[in-house]
Amino acid sequence: MLTQITIPQIPHPPKAIIDRAKAIIETYNNGTADLAAAPDNAYIYNSGYADRVYHRNGVETKTRRQHVFSIGEDFEKWTADNIHPFAYEAGLSVSIPKGLPGQGPHCDLRRRYALNYILDCGGDNVRTLWYKEKGCPIERLHDSGPEGKSYWADYPDVEVIDDVVLGPGIWVLLNTRILHSVENIIGYRSFLTVSLPDMFQFPWNNRIPV
């Protein structure tokens, strides 16, 4: 079962887009970013999703969340031209708040796959873990978790099936319908991100033989 795979065939984003993203990331690192400003994906948090609590070894832990910002129509057009004709939600994602070390087990319900290009790992040993809920399929194509909000709060209910340190500067495809968490985050973790409905329409699948 595919959890994640790096895809070096996809070109690096244009420098202008990376520079624009890094300028935003700098506002987080130098303390001038408005942390209270609603991100473009604020709708995800209207249900209290951001305040969810995880249970691990008898300890309650709060979780980070991803704030996603559009960084321009030119990036959306670039993803459609270079990655997938129906790529959506192209933008910059920043993991906040900085004081929390991780983002607990969840699925991304709104997308089948994510494609991330990490700009700042947020630490030297930031791990992305993948889980199987005991007694359940690995891919949760039609499930939204015990709370109905796409997260699984109790670590004892899930077992690790993959554990990777993802590096910066390359596109990584993530199967977001397998439970996953991110652990050991220290700083602001940030990446360019794109949502994909399938893996059938990458450019190399649609070349016409000559």
Ligand SMILES: [Fe+2]
């Ligand atoms: Fe996720």
